[in-house]
Amino acid sequence: MVNRITGRLPQGAAVMLGPGDDAALVAAPDGRVVVSTDLLLEGRHFRRDWSSPYDVGRKAAAQNLADVAAMGATPTALVIGLGIPADLPVKWLDELTDGFRDECAVVGASVAGGDxxxxxxxxxxxxxxxxxxxxxAVRRDGARPGHVVAVAGRLGHAAAGWALLEAGADTRGALEAGVEPRGALEEAVAAHRRPCPPYLEGPRAAELGASAMLDVSDGLLQDLGHVARASGVRIELDPAAFTVGEPVAAAAGILGTDPLEWVLTGGEDHALAAAFPAGVRLPASWQVVGRVVEGDGVLVYGREMGRGGWDHFR
Amino acid sequence: MVNRITGRLPQGAAVMLGPGDDAALVAAPDGRVVVSTDLLLEGRHFRRDWSSPYDVGRKAAAQNLADVAAMGATPTALVIGLGIPADLPVKWLDELTDGFRDECAVVGASVAGGDxxxxxxxxxxxxxxxxxxxxxAVRRDGARPGHVVAVAGRLGHAAAGWALLEAGADTRGALEAGVEPRGALEEAVAAHRRPCPPYLEGPRAAELGASAMLDVSDGLLQDLGHVARASGVRIELDPAAFTVGEPVAAAAGILGTDPLEWVLTGGEDHALAAAFPAGVRLPASWQVVGRVVEGDGVLVYGREMGRGGWDHFR
Known part of the structure; x- marks a missing residue:
């Protein structure tokens, strides 16, 4: 079983000793190593009937690689503890492995070991x-009044896709009936199944002088709340500054939802959000969406998000 | 919840950024990092009715720290992905955390992050x-004919303790009735609940020139089989060379078992087994138990262990 898995996993340049021993050996040329871990459970973080094993692997890898990128680091390796049912088809495991492999390859990392x-x-x-x-390392606590807040990557796509899947048969009917823009809806569902974090923007933001950064895993408002709290500042977002992606707009149209809700509260796209000192020239991949001021909390429309969620907030 | 956990976790010198950000930052002064991961499941790897949460934490930490030591490395940090039932008592979680903390402290490591x-x-x-x-790094594939095979740490203790627990009420009766040597039996049960890997012997063996090393997690015969296969050699063990610990002998007396079975096939004590070139002066903590010769497999009494297990083998 283990040999079957490791046989599908080529080793990248950073892996000095791969699977098969008590532990792997990974290059840490910097003299420090960034490390992040997550536990993903069937039924809670993914469903075998909603996502292919390949997409589960890609998403599980992406979530952790994005955490590393959000520190300003370049991912080098993954190690994976894998629990599998006795009756899990071998093909499912093969495709899961391939998903891990391919998402790692996006950033030049590889799976160095596991259990x-x-x-x-x-x-x-x-x-x-x-x-x-x-x-x-770009932490969460360096945002200062006067800094701008910017995001790189997609927002609300995965949430829109999840809402489409959850709405179930009706939406599937609309999809199957060829309701336009069909491609955009499928893209939302695909975004739920497989995020595309802007990995390279992490080290790039660090080089540009980002004062705080994180990856958006629980929703922009909630995650920026961590930055505001850790930094002792208030973050004011400008709703008009957000570009609503076509898949998000299309799904919102079908489901009668405010697309900005998904953009501001949807997680799992693993976009990067960062604060930069004013005057930093940001590349086009970073979109300024707000600013850091004195105070606390995260404000939209000049009001803080209420505990009752979006509806209550509006 | 997370704050409650991290509040119990002091950070060691190697942790440059601890819990609370997207990722932790750990010193890797060597320019390389040894990394090992394991997944431990309630019901399969531990039972809440057989082990205290504190012991579960110590054992889970020990198992992974021993893998790192078995490469010849000094453990620096753990990260932990933790899945917990909604009704898990907070006290259970506190004690689990303390177990992780204290086992890390044995080697000067600490819990740097988690999920x-x-x-x-x-x-x-x-x-x-x-x-x-x-x-x-001391791998599994460097054993050569003429090298000696030695072990550091306990063998068969955890297996004896598990057998006592599995035997259940009768043994408990014997224990409660004060059957002697009671202390030795309790020590076996304690060894099942909490291994004491000889962590420092890992780096020490590497410095002494160990040609192959691993930690004994599945039983000495099986684990040395990995060394024999990876190194392309045969390992001949001398049964008379093993010291049977008092707890193992006492449990074997109660249960009518051959204590050498536990010594040679019992896992979970996380002893270290290594091959050394002939002529290396080994400290008393390492006991020579066999030698490396041409061939394949692991032999005891001049015979290879059969697939039918110990009984079949004898």
Whole structure:
């Protein structure tokens, strides 16, 4: 089983000793190593009937690689603790492995090791390592009044896709009936199944002098709340500054939802959000969406998000 | 919840950025990092009715720290993906955390980060990092004919303790009735609940020139089989060379078992087994138990262990 998995996993340049020993050995040329871990459970973080094994692998890898990028680091390797049911088809495991492999390949990382055990449900314990290349780690606590807040990557796409899947048969009918823009809806569903984090923007933001950064996993408002709290500042977002992606707009049209809700509260796209000192010339991949001021909390339309969620907030 | 956990976790010198950000930052002064991961599941790897949460934490940490030591490295940090049921008592979680903390402290490591999620059963995804201090990693494939095979740490203790627990009420009766040597039996049960890997012997063996090393997690015969296969050699063990620990002998007396079975096939004590070139002066903590010769497999009494297990083998 283990040999079957490792046989599908080519090793990248940073892996000095891959699977098969008590531990792997990974290059850490910087003299420090960035490390992040997540536990993903079938039924809670993914569903085998909603996502292919390949997409589950890509998404599980992406989530952890994005955490490493959000520190300003370049991901180097993953190690994976894998729990699998005895009756899991071997093909499912092969495709899961391929998903991990291919998402790692996007950033030049690889799966350096792991552990396989029997479990009644599929469990993925994923740990990502990364190298800062001599840069300071970009934490959450460096945002200062006067800094701008910018995002790179997609917002609301995965949430729109999840809402389409959850709405179920009706939406599927609309999709199957060829309701336009069909391509945009499918793109939203695909975004739920497989995020495309802007990995390279992490080290790039660090080089540009980002004062705080994180990856948007729980929704922009909630995640920027972490930055505001850690930095002791208020973040004011400008709703008009957000570009609503076509898939988000299309799904909102079908489901009668405010697309900005997904943009501001939808997680799982693993966009990067960062604060930069005023005057930093940001590349086009970073969109300024707000600013840092004295105070606390995250404000939209001049009001703080209420505890009752979006409806209550509006 | 996360704050409650991290509040119990002091950070060691190697942790440059601890819990609370997208990722942790750990020193890797060697320019390389040793990394090992394991997934531990309630019901499969531990039972809440057989082990205290504190012991579960210590054992889960020990298992991974021992993997790092078995490469010849000094453990620096753990990261933990934690799945917990909604109704898990907070006290259970506190004690689990303390177990992780205290086992890390044995080697000067600490818990640098983690992830908490809801799960129907307790799931522990544990990843350990370590530093080689400029030494070459001790792999499994360097044993050569003429080398000696030695072990450091306990063998068969955890297996004896597990057998006592599994035997259940009768043994408990014997224990409660004060059957002697009671202390030795309790020590066996304690060894099942909490291994004491000889962590420092890992880097020490590497410095002494160990040609191959691993930690004994599945039983000495099986694990040395990995060394024999990876190195392309035969390992001949001398049964008379093993010291049977008092707890193992006492449990074997109660249960009418051959204690050498536990010594040679019992896992979970996380002893270290290594090959050394002939002529290396080994410290008393390492006991020579066999030798490396041309051929394949692992032989005891001049015979290879059969697939039918110990009984079949004898």
């Amino acid at each position: 396989v055990t029997r479990c009644d449900l599929v469990v993925l314990g994923v740990t990502a390592l990364g190298d800062l290349g001599g840069r300071a | 908490v999620t809801r799960c129907d059963l307790v799931v522990l995804g544990v990843t350990a990092l370590g530093d080689l201090g400029g030494r070459a």
